Amino acid sequence: MSQMSAPTNPQAYLQSLSRWRPIEIVFWLATLLPFFLFPDYLSLASQIAIAALFALSLDLILGYAGVVSLGHAAFFGIGAYSAGIFSKLVWGEPLTGLVVAAILAGLVGYASSFIVSRFRHLTLIMITLGLGLLLHEAANRAHWLTGGSDGLQGVSIWPVLGLFKFDLYGYTAYGYALAALFICFLAVRRITNSPFGLALRGIRENWVRMPAIGAASRAHIRKAYTIAAVIAGIAGAVLAQTTETVSLESISFQRSADVLVMLVLGGAGRLYGGLVGSVIFMIARDQFSGIAPQYWYFWIGILLVMVVMFLPNGIVGGLSKITARWRRK
Amino acid sequence: MTAIALETRGLSRNFGSLAVSRDINLSLPVGARYALIGPNGAGKTTLINLMTGLLQPNAGQILLGGEDITQLEPQARVKRGLARTFQINTLFAGLNPLEAVTLAVCERRGIADRFWQNIAVNKDAIEEAYEILAKLKLGDVCYQTTRELPYGRQRLLEIALALATKPKVLLLDEPAAGVPQEESGDIFEVVAGLSNELTLLFIEHDMHVVFRFATHIIVLVGGAVFTEGSPAQISADPGVREVYLGKRHHG
Numbered sequence: 001m002s003q004m005s006a007p008t009n010p011q012a013y014l015q016s017l018s019r020w021r022p023i024e025i026v027f028w029l030a031t032l033l034p035f036f037l038f039p040d041y042l043s044l045a046s047q048i049a050i051a052a053l054f055a056l057s058l059d060l061i062l063g064y065a066g067v068v069s070l071g072h073a074a075f076f077g078i079g080a081y082s083a084g085i086f087s088k089l090v091w092g093e094p095l096t097g098l099v100v101a102a103i104l105a106g107l108v109g110y111a112s113s114f115i116v117s118r119f120r121h122l123t124l125i126m127i128t129l130g131l132g133l134l135l136h137e138a139a140n141r142a143h144w145l146t147g148g149s150d151g152l153q154g155v156s157i158w159p160v161l162g163l164f165k166f167d168l169y170g171y172t173a174y175g176y177a178l179a180a181l182f183i184c185f186l187a188v189r190r191i192t193n194s195p196f197g198l199a200l201r202g203i204r205e206n207w208v209r210m211p212a213i214g215a216a217s218r219a220h221i222r223k224a225y226t227i228a229a230v231i232a233g234i235a236g237a238v239l240a241q242t243t244e245t246v247s248l249e250s251i252s253f254q255r256s257a258d259v260l261v262m263l264v265l266g267g268a269g270r271l272y273g274g275l276v277g278s279v280i281f282m283i284a285r286d287q288f289s290g291i292a293p294q295y296w297y298f299w300i301g302i303l304l305v306m307v308v309m310f311l312p313n314g315i316v317g318g319l320s321k322i323t324a325r326w327r328r329k
Numbered sequence: 330m331t332a333i334a335l336e337t338r339g340l341s342r343n344f345g346s347l348a349v350s351r352d353i354n355l356s357l358p359v360g361a362r363y364a365l366i367g368p369n370g371a372g373k374t375t376l377i378n379l380m381t382g383l384l385q386p387n388a389g390q391i392l393l394g395g396e397d398i399t400q401l402e403p404q405a406r407v408k409r410g411l412a413r414t415f416q417i418n419t420l421f422a423g424l425n426p427l428e429a430v431t432l433a434v435c436e437r438r439g440i441a442d443r444f445w446q447n448i449a450v451n452k453d454a455i456e457e458a459y460e461i462l463a464k465l466k467l468g469d470v471c472y473q474t475t476r477e478l479p480y481g482r483q484r485l486l487e488i489a490l491a492l493a494t495k496p497k498v499l500l501l502d503e504p505a506a507g508v509p510q511e512e513s514g515d516i517f518e519v520v521a522g523l524s525n526e527l528t529l530l531f532i533e534h535d536m537h538v539v540f541r542f543a544t545h546i547i548v549l550v551g552g553a554v555f556t557e558g559s560p561a562q563i564s565a566d567p568g569v570r571e572v573y574l575g576k577r578h579h580g
Contacts, residue, residue, distance in 0.1 A: 010427050010431075010455050010456070010458070010459040010471065011449055011452055011455045011456070012449075013427065013472060014427070014428075014431070014448055014449045014455060015447070015449035018447055018448075018449065190444075190445065190446075190447070191444045191445075193447050193448060193449075194443055194444045194445065194446055194447060194448055195432075195435040195440050195441045195442075195443050195444075195446070195448050195451060195454075196441060196442055196443055196444035197444065197448070198424075198428060198431065198432045198435065198441070198448055199432060199435070199436070199441040199442070201421075201423070201424060201428075202421055202424065202429070202432050204423075205421035205422055205423045205424055206419060206420065206421050206422070208419055209415075209419045209420065209421065209490070210404075211382075211402070211403040211404040211407070212381070212403065212404075212407060212412070212413060212415075212419070212490075212491075213407065213412075213432070213433040213436050213437075213490055213491075213493065213494055214404050214407035214408050214433070214436045214437055214494050215404055215432075215436045215441065216404055217404075219442070220441070220442065223442065223444070227444070
């Protein structure tokens with residue numbers, strides 16, 4: 001919470017919380033740098049944008065509403081397979097594929113939200129984990145549809161808007177992933193500054209008090225979970241479309257765990273946490289796996305332990321604390 | 330004859346073989362200021378939990394404004410005008426008072442599910458929240474994170490959150506619990522200053538406070554209503570003196 005020195009009027013205060021800060025503009029301008037500075041790393045950059053979008057989706061339920069999920073890759077995978085299969089069965093136009101994937105992920109999210117919204121804590125973690133494993137095995141078994149462990153082959157995506165062909169260097173891929181990330185970010189940013197966003201934070205802060213102020217917490221969680229599933233589905237669809245393949249990994253437990261690590265590293269419940277976390281995680285993976293391909297999780301493990309021990313609000317939380325202290329001086 | 334705001338009929342609740350509420354029949358007239366007293370373990374908080382729906386009774390009914398609410402979920406009871414505060418602070422620690430009370434106002438107005446609009450456009454709701462805070466002398470700290478507020482202010486925020494639901498009946502579970510005695514008067518001054526149309530039931534151990542602010546006192550012992558009456562009747566009742574006042578037990 002920003003400290004207000006002079007008493008302002010309450011409405012202006014709440015308005016000020018949602019104002020764009022200069023650092024945010026710098027951040028988004030910096031996302032354009034890979035086009036100019038690292039043209040060789042554009043496919044990594046698009047992987048980062050996709051991971052960031054996925055982490056943003058988890059942040060909405062975990063960071064804001066306090067709903068922990070260990071099976072969030074279910075929606076990522078549904079989005080990825082939907083977009084991939086759609087391109088094979090219908091056509092390769094990417095934007096319609098994205099919409100179809102978002103809708104399908106949202107429907108499954110909505111259906112499972114009726115279970116998820118009833119539970120908390122360990123039970124909830126086990127339920128989301130179980131649902132995730134279940135869908136992973138279903139995708140594995142449905143070889144005729146998904147290609148099973150061989151992956152979905154033959155995905156072919158048309159140029160975006162009929163203009164931008166998905167090229168070998170990843171210019172279009174990164175531009176497409178970044179656009180998806182930015183648009184979804186704007187939507188999530190608006191949600192977190194809305195009355196609904198406040199209600200989600202209320203659920204996170206005190207589950208017991210919510211009914212005592214007349215709030216239907218479960219309905220709120222169902223809605224948030226569905227929105228998060230839609231965004232995760234979009235992230236998965238972008239991965240499928242930009243890589244023109246879908247592997248079982250996209251719906252695996254590993255992906256659910258990775259996204260959780262990214263969000264916690266960056267800082268949950270602060271919008272930019274998942275974004276910063278995914279940048280660090282993905283670059284670390286890229287660099288460390290260059291050194292020792294099989295052992296790179298060792299370093300991620302150390303980083304994770306250090307961050308949760310010394311920066312309980314993640315890297316972004318730690319940074320904002322430092323700048324707040326510096327500003328007060 | 331005044332209308333009855335809240336009524337219980339034959340309300341009973343057991344935890345295993347232990348009867349924590351036994352055949353409780355109460356009726357609170359509109360605008361009443363009732364105190365609920367009794368020794369520790371008498372079932373006072375249990376009674377409030379039954380009324381607000383955190384616990385389901387094994388038998389009996391609860392009526393709010395003549396309507397049976399026994400089967401309703403806690404949040405549905407709040408929507409119908411039955412609010413409570415908690416003996417142990419049950420606040421939104423990471424929100425500031427303005428956000429917390431605005432949230433409660435938005436929930437009451439049915440706009441808390443609007444995910445597409447900036448909260449700041451809901452000028453009326455924010456102003457209403459600020460008015461409640463100002464009335465409870467929380468205006469100057471309304472931008473401070475709740476967990477950083479002094480304890481006494483947090484107790485007032487408990488009441489502010491309940492008031493934001495615009496209750497007809499307000500159940501206060503030891504509103505001044507844990508507050509130093511010299512400050513507890515301040516909290517009850519706030520309580521006493523609430524609208525006359527609001528029906529109040531409060532649990533309190535400090536007999537000076539009870540006799541000063543209550544128009545009617547219910548004495549609960551061992552999960553059952555021992556007796557009830559005006560403050561004068563209660564203070565003259567030798568039975569009450571024996572089970573409760575005689576102990577001179579505060580806390």
